Amino acid sequence: MVVIGSDHGGFELKERIKDFLRELGEEVEDVGVFSEESCDYPDIAKEVAIRVAQNGSKGILICGTGIGMSIAANKIKGVRCALCHDAYTAEFARRHNNANILAFGGRTTGVEIAKQMVKIFLSTEFDGGRHQRRINKISDLEAL
Template sequence: MAGKVVIGSDHGGFTLKAFAIKLLSDMGYDVIDAGPEEAVSCDYPVYAEKVAEMVTGEDIPGILICGTGLGMSMAANKIKGIRAAMCTNEYMAKMARAHNNANILCLGERVIGPGLAEEIIRAFMTSEFEGDRHLRRINLFDK
């Protein structure tokens, strides 16, 4: 087992969330679905906060999906200890982890397709924080 990951969305990211859950399960992750349970209009900040609290509480990575990824990243980054990165390509996802120690990946279902989403998710989940000079910068976040 590769560990745990928590995932949430709003109605605009519901279909991509289902795709990501299957992908992450196939990769060996124990996936915690923080909702919603159906694709009905809902408020993304509710799910951003729910996932963010699980990420900080259990020290596990998270994934948030909405229409663009922007709303989820803004809402999640309001929670202390969260470094949510909205990524639109594999390189951004890798660097978000390696240099910024991102603990939540944000995706936009209306911006990327499943093929690109898979590449981004794989890059995010398999990259590790490099520490060193990057840690000094990360520590400045909590000032």
């Protein structure tokens, strides 16, 4: 299951990525938005982040730049949302950071790059080892 959401700035790309996810055989839960009408990105980030934190799925968030969505999502305990720009950052968001939400910009990311990042993000495993110690330290920060 992949939970996906966008604001108005990411709506068009979100629709393309939903189709791509289905082509990959993924089940998709779209929490909105459902048009290009202006909305507040923290509301969508919250919905995706809560679902990911509760059910252990992966998520995708898209706003104009991906910045606001990633900041908002990372306020939810258990979420590690990574703002990625290319295949390399998507791969290492998973390998080293065990990111569970991928964020990118609908106004800054081309469709083919977004598809590449999504495919890599969903297929890359966490390396564990020394990286787990660091993830544990990140989790400790949530208690502050």
